[in-house]
Amino acid sequence: MLTLGIESTCDETASAVVRGGLEIISNVIASQIDVHKAYGGVVPELACRRHVDLIIPVIDQALREAQCTLDEIDLIAVARGPGLIGALLIGLNTAKAIALATNKPFIGVNHVEAHLYAALMSHGGNVPFPCIGCVVSGGHTALLLIHAIGSYTSISHTVDDAVGEAFDKVAKLLGLPYPGGPEIEALAKEGDEMRYPFRGGRVKDQPLHFSFSGLKTSVLYTLLGQSSASAPLPPISHQEKCDIAASFQRAACNDIVKKTYLAAGMHNAKAILFGGGVTNNRYLRARFEEENRDALPLLWPSLGLSLDNAAMIAGLGHFRYQAQGRGDALEIEPQTRIAF
Numbered sequence: 001m002l003t004l005g006i007e008s009t010c011d012e013t014a015s016a017v018v019r020g021g022l023e024i025i026s027n028v029i030a031s032q033i034d035v036h037k038a039y040g041g042v043v044p045e046l047a048c049r050r051h052v053d054l055i056i057p058v059i060d061q062a063l064r065e066a067q068c069t070l071d072e073i074d075l076i077a078v079a080r081g082p083g084l085i086g087a088l089l090i091g092l093n094t095a096k097a098i099a100l101a102t103n104k105p106f107i108g109v110n111h112v113e114a115h116l117y118a119a120l121m122s123h124g125g126n127v128p129f130p131c132i133g134c135v136v137s138g139g140h141t142a143l144l145l146i147h148a149i150g151s152y153t154s155i156s157h158t159v160d161d162a163v164g165e166a167f168d169k170v171a172k173l174l175g176l177p178y179p180g181g182p183e184i185e186a187l188a189k190e191g192d193e194m195r196y197p198f199r200g201g202r203v204k205d206q207p208l209h210f211s212f213s214g215l216k217t218s219v220l221y222t223l224l225g226q227s228s229a230s231a232p233l234p235p236i237s238h239q240e241k242c243d244i245a246a247s248f249q250r251a252a253c254n255d256i257v258k259k260t261y262l263a264a265g266m267h268n269a270k271a272i273l274f275g276g277g278v279t280n281n282r283y284l285r286a287r288f289e290e291e292n293r294d295a296l297p298l299l300w301p302s303l304g305l306s307l308d309n310a311a312m313i314a315g316l317g318h319f320r321y322q323a324q325g326r327g328d329a330l331e332i333e334p335q336t337r338i339a340f
């Protein structure tokens with residue numbers, strides 16, 4: 001069974017062809033970073049316009065690279081949310097139009113759930129349950145107890161910024177381009193991570209919840225030094241930038257490592273499944289390895305599947321289609337927020 005996947009939740013226009021839910025035949029991603037870079041973050045209106053321009057060429061390319069025609073596709077899967085409303089509408093309506101025109105089943109999936117499915121795909125479907133799902137992306141930071149794919153209990157989430165968002169905002173404060181995560185990671189390699197005593201936020205009576213806005217503010221006040229909050233940021237040396245990047249990265253990553261292992265212990269998890277763009281961070285991966293006292297399998301997405309992509313949408317779409325035995329109604333609406 002071949003599934004065509006479509007992804008347009010934020011600033012990547014992507015399409016993929018996946019066989020049987022696990023085997024990736026093609027995986028095309030058109031990044032819009034060049035469009036948004038100048039603004040230091042994603043501008044929703046510009047993202048929508050770019051999605052409109054790119055969606056059909058990207059789908060065409062995914063089919064071409066898979067050496068198949070639309071006729072040979074059995075299922076159309078699309079990310080129905082969470083994401084930017086205008087961006088979601090473009091992928092969703094394109095998927096509906098293709099399904100309607102070709103009379104093929106159509107299914108809408110949760111983008112965040114698909115990030116976790118990406119790790120499952122990367123490990124050939126071999127995941128022991130129950131396991132902890134650790135989502136660290138630009139829009140979400142959350143821990144879930146995964147009983148099986150499709151069956152989740154929410155454990156905790158961020159009460160303010162997502163961790164990727166914190167990376168992006170701190171990068172902006174340091175004058176680095178968007179997206180900030182890889183920039184911070186690169187600078188941090190040259191920095192002293194103990195120079196500044198930053199730490200992840202604690203949420204009252206919720207030891208597993210996340211909070212990153214205080215950490216971002218600590219970076220801001222470190223940069224401001226003696227200046228007032230309304231003053232332009234004083235210039236700092238390259239070495240200071242590196243030390244701030246390293247200290248921030250240490251604090252943010254250690255907070256995730258500590259809370260994830262705490263959750264794993266509380267729920268007798270047999271593995272940890274990771275999803276989202278921040279899983280690209282080598283420091284985060286290394287810290288998880290170092291603190292893995294119970295030798296739990298750490299199931300990371302392969303690097304090609306960690307950022308937004310449509311292979312994970314097609315894979316999860318296939319799984320859900322098989323599980324529910326039918327597609328979704330064409331009437332389904334986009335969902336900017338989806339609770340687990």
Ligand code: KG4
Nearest residue numbers: 137138139164179181276277278281307308
């Ligand atoms: O999962 P994703 O592609 O999009 C969302 O669904 O949000 O994640 C994008 C986020 C951005 O915030 C980006 O800065 C972050 O992932 N990111 C990283 C790294 N690579 C991407 N954060 C830290 N270190 C990285 N190497």
Ligand code: ZN
Nearest residue numbers: 115137307308
């Ligand atoms: Zn994502």
